[in-house]
Amino acid sequence: MSGAILEMKNISKNFGSVIALKNVNLEVYPGEIRGLIGENGSGKSTISSIAAGMQKATVGEMFFKGKSWEPTSMIDALQHGIGMVVQESGTIGGVTVAENIFLAELGQFKNRLGLINKRQMNAKATEAMKAIGVDYVTGDMPMVSLDFQTRKLVEIAKVIMKNPEILVIDETSTALSQDGRLLMYKLIKKLRDDGKAVIFISHDLEEIMEVCDTLTVLRDGNLIRTFKKEDFDADAIRTSMIGRELEGDYYRSDFIPSSQQETALEAKNLCCGEQLKDVSVTLKKGEIVGVGGLSSCGMHALGKAMFGALALESGNVLTGEGEAITTPHMAIEKKIGYVSKDRDVESLCLSASIKDNIAIAGMEQFAVGGHLITNANEKKYVRKQIQDLSIKCSDENQLTGQLSGGNKQKVVFGKWIGCGSEILILDCPTRGVDIGVKQAMYQLMIQLKKEGRAILLISEELPELLGMSDRILIMKDGQISHEFMRSENLTDADVIGYMI
Numbered sequence: 088m089s090g091a092i093l094e095m096k097n098i099s100k101n102f103g104s105v106i107a108l109k110n111v112n113l114e115v116y117p118g119e120i121r122g123l124i125g126e127n128g129s130g131k132s133t134i135s136s137i138a139a140g141m142q143k144a145t146v147g148e149m150f151f152k153g154k155s156w157e158p159t160s161m162i163d164a165l166q167h168g169i170g171m172v173v174q175e176s177g178t179i180g181g182v183t184v185a186e187n188i189f190l191a192e193l194g195q196f197k198n199r200l201g202l203i204n205k206r207q208m209n210a211k212a213t214e215a216m217k218a219i220g221v222d223y224v225t226g227d228m229p230m231v232s233l234d235f236q237t238r239k240l241v242e243i244a245k246v247i248m249k250n251p252e253i254l255v256i257d258e259t260s261t262a263l264s265q266d267g268r269l270l271m272y273k274l275i276k277k278l279r280d281d282g283k284a285v286i287f288i289s290h291d292l293e294e295i296m297e298v299c300d301t302l303t304v305l306r307d308g309n310l311i312r313t314f315k316k317e318d319f320d321a322d323a324i325r326t327s328m329i330g331r332e333l334e335g336d337y338y339r340s341d342f343i344p345s346s347q348q349e350t351a352l353e354a355k356n357l358c359c360g361e362q363l364k365d366v367s368v369t370l371k372k373g374e375i376v377g378v379g380g381l382s383s384c385g386m387h388a389l390g391k392a393m394f395g396a397l398a399l400e401s402g403n404v405l406t407g408e409g410e411a412i413t414t415p416h417m418a419i420e421k422k423i424g425y426v427s428k429d430r431d432v433e434s435l436c437l438s439a440s441i442k443d444n445i446a447i448a449g450m451e452q453f454a455v456g457g458h459l460i461t462n463a464n465e466k467k468y469v470r471k472q473i474q475d476l477s478i479k480c481s482d483e484n485q486l487t488g489q490l491s492g493g494n495k496q497k498v499v500f501g502k503w504i505g506c507g508s509e510i511l512i513l514d515c516p517t518r519g520v521d522i523g524v525k526q527a528m529y530q531l532m533i534q535l536k537k538e539g540r541a542i543l544l545i546s547e548e549l550p551e552l553l554g555m556s557d558r559i560l561i562m563k564d565g566q567i568s569h570e571f572m573r574s575e576n577l578t579d580a581d582v583i584g585y586m587i
């Protein structure tokens with residue numbers, strides 16, 4: 088035993104012909120925050136989920152606290168000291184916060200008659216939320232009433248409550264806004280200071296360098312290198328991630344706001360409870376309008392509303408020609424595309440193939456006469472998106488649910504880009520996407536802008552908003568609190584003040 092709390096030896100994992108991990112050796116030490124970074128599909132989720140009992144390695148062995156480690160499930164792993172917060176939603180929608188937190192452990196609340204003491208269970212769940220610093224969520228709340236960020240926080244509370252020896256956090260930052268991230272950093276630093284270990288997966292190099300003590304780079308299922316804090320160097324890490332230096336512009340290189348005169352889409356006086364309070368936005372052709380704020384500020388609701396997917400109390404969404412958009416069907420007809428933040432639930436059908444997910448919005452492009460679908464045309468259309476966005480998959484028939492997180496996001500992007508959307512409502516479009524692909528997506532957005540397409544870019548990444556937008560709208564408490572024009576001098580600090 089090397090002093091490591093977890094030793095993973097010669098781990099390989101195959102999914103049919105896909106090799107996700109090749110002979111990976113990973114050791115994690117107590118009192119360490121270990122970062123895992125790598126391109127989409129490099130094997131980060133696979134290696135950490137094997138440690139956390141979600142799946143088994145094809146080959147290899149593991150030792151936890153010096154003993155052979157063969158967890159039979161995530162619950163088994165959590166009960167014995169390794170807990171994981173997964174990349175996508177790890178909670179169940181149809182039940183309460185307490186039922187999610189105590190899933191598989193409801194027995195402890197049974198009374199002598201075998202009935203569950205809900206009051207006690209709810210109180211304990213409320214306590215667990217308070218323990219991580221969230222005082223606005225109680226155990227009796229239905230999960231469906233919570234936004235994406237809060238559902239993630241429930242998941243974090245559930246794992247933290249078990250006081251794990253090792254906590255794995257898989258690409259969760261991008262599900263959280265600024266306040267949620269700060270809360271998460273505080274929790275993981277406390278665990279580290281208490282002598283526990285954390286495995287932290289993120290695509291945000293700046294964040295991972297700031298938060299982690301050591302950093303392991305994976306590429307194509309191989310462990311490339313582990314950096315110690317004193318050796319952290321952004322260029323060296325990037326190069327070992329992608330196997331070459333990243334060249335060319337990342338964000339826009341111009342700093343002058345620009346657009347055409349014509350309006351592409353307009354939201355007028357939108358009202359929807361606490362989420363939207365008299366919000367008006369005009370999006371011009373050839374313009375990228377950024378929308379930022381804290382998770383509950385109303386920006387995600389605004390995106391939904393502009394796609395006709397939110398029941399409004401009043402106000403309306405109109406195209407440049409003055410036609411009202413009240414349903415997603417109408418929006419699609421008017422060439423509006425929408426990437427939801429809640430990718431797995433709202434943007435994809437995970438049990439369908441990549442082909443079906445991409446082709447569904449683009450029939451007009453490849454069907455003969457707009458209605459006769461030929462296999463060859465459909466395949467050609469889908470393959471082009473797979474190639475343009477470098478979607479890592481076995482072929483277009485692979486089920487979307489089998490893709491890595493970032494590759495799923497690329498499928499969503501491909502669906503709306505391929506069908507020639509004139510207006511794109513992009514809610515956190517680069518969530519979980521690696522830097523190489525992010526760069527390609529930004530360059531694509533610039534190209535679309537040049538072609539006169541309009542983009543509403545809703546994002547929790549301030550550098551992305553500052554780097555890409557012609558105008559930035561900051562939202563707070565369901566209202567637009569400030570508008571900034573694109574400028575070289577605009578900084579994170581200028582913007583944050585209007586969010587909180």
Ligand SMILES: Nc1ncnc2c1ncn2[C@@H]1O[C@H](COP(=O)(O)OP(=O)(O)OP(=O)(O)O)[C@@H](O)[C@H]1O
Nearest residue numbers: 102107127128129130131132133489490491492493
């Ligand atoms: N259930 C599955 N069936 C088939 N292939 C899978 C499955 N799960 C993962 N893979 C493949 O294994 C490889 C590694 O995936 P993994 O999710 O570990 O990548 P990752 O580094 O976490 O990527 P991302 O940054 O996009 O989340 C990918 O090629 C992925 O498509």
